[in-house]
Amino acid sequence: MDRPVTDAWIGESLLYVLRERLGLAGAKDGCSQGECGACSVQVDGRLVASCLVPAATTAGSEVRTVEGLAAEGTPSDVQRALVANGAVQCGFCVPGLAMTVHDLLEGNHAPSELETRQALCGNLCRCSGYRGVLNAVREVVTSRAESADAAAQSAADAEAAAADAEARAAGGTAPEQAAGGYPQDAYPGPSYEAQPHAGQPYDEQAHGPGGHGNGHGDYGNGTGHVPAQASHDGPRIPHQPGPPG
Numbered sequence: 114m115d116r117p118v119t120d121a122w123i124g125e126s127l128l129y130v131l132r133e134r135l136g137l138a139g140a141k142d143g144c145s146q147g148e149c150g151a152c153s154v155q156v157d158g159r160l161v162a163s164c165l166v167p168a169a170t171t172a173g174s175e176v177r178t179v180e181g182l183a184a185e186g187t188p189s190d191v192q193r194a195l196v197a198n199g200a201v202q203c204g205f206c207v208p209g210l211a212m213t214v215h216d217l218l219e220g221n222h223a224p225s226e227l228e229t230r231q232a233l234c235g236n237l238c239r240c241s242g243y244r245g246v247l248n249a250v251r252e253v254v255t256s257r258a259e260s261a262d263a264a265a266q267s268a269a270d271a272e273a274a275a276a277d278a279e280a281r282a283a284g285g286t287a288p289e290q291a292a293g294g295y296p297q298d299a300y301p302g303p304s305y306e307a308q309p310h311a312g313q314p315y316d317e318q319a320h321g322p323g324g325h326g327n328g329h330g331d332y333g334n335g336t337g338h339v340p341a342q343a344s345h346d347g348p349r350i351p352h353q354p355g356p357p358g
């Protein structure tokens with residue numbers, strides 16, 4: 114958003130112009146000499162102490178203040194995490210801290226605790242200390258990583274579904290069929306070719322070459338017993354004479 118400033122004195126600081134001429138009071142004037150970080154803003158994507166920057170040098174630049182972190186009135190994830198982790202007491206340092214954390218995470222999506230501490234070393238907080246800020250940074254990093262993973266997974270699913278639909282539309286077959294059929298492993302058990310009756314006439318399949326019995330036209334073997342057979346078409350059982358009388 115363009116905010117023209119026409120009546121500023123050449124020596125006014127960016128912090129002064131933001132607060133006094135544009136009414137953007139988010140950046141705070143803690144020391145006016147670059148020591149506390151409460152006035153931190155981004156100029157063309159670089160974090161600066163606005164109390165040290167002559168406003169005239171930023172003409173035509175994009176200046177982002179803490180007011181620009183919220184999207185449609187909703188605080189950013191960093192701002193919410195700072196509140197949730199107890200990093201806010203009097204709140205005077207928090208706009209500068211929020212800008213610093215945003216700037217850090219724009220350049221480093223997963224900073225170590227040491228890197229986070231180094232990034233925060235120019236921001237002074239006299240109330241709550243820094244543990245809450247460190248926890249907030251870790252929470253935001255984790256949350257953003259989970260969101261990125263979920264987005265990547267849903268994009269991959271959508272891509273696979275689109276490829277599947279395209280293959281069906283092109284060939285009328287599913288991709289796995291077009292690639293050579295369904296894998297045998299998907300159907301455990303003996304394959305069709307292994308079936309013992311494959312290729313034989315129906316009669317032989319159903320009864321074997323000797324019928325139900327032993328090939329002698331009856332169901333017994335003369336002993337009064339019907340021996341167990343491994344299968345209908347197993348080896349023939351020789352005729353055994355029955356007991357006399």
Ligand code: FES
Nearest residue numbers: 143144147150164
């Ligand atoms: S007011 Fe700018 S660093 Fe303190």
Ligand code: FES
Nearest residue numbers: 203206238239240
């Ligand atoms: S919350 Fe008061 S100075 Fe940081």
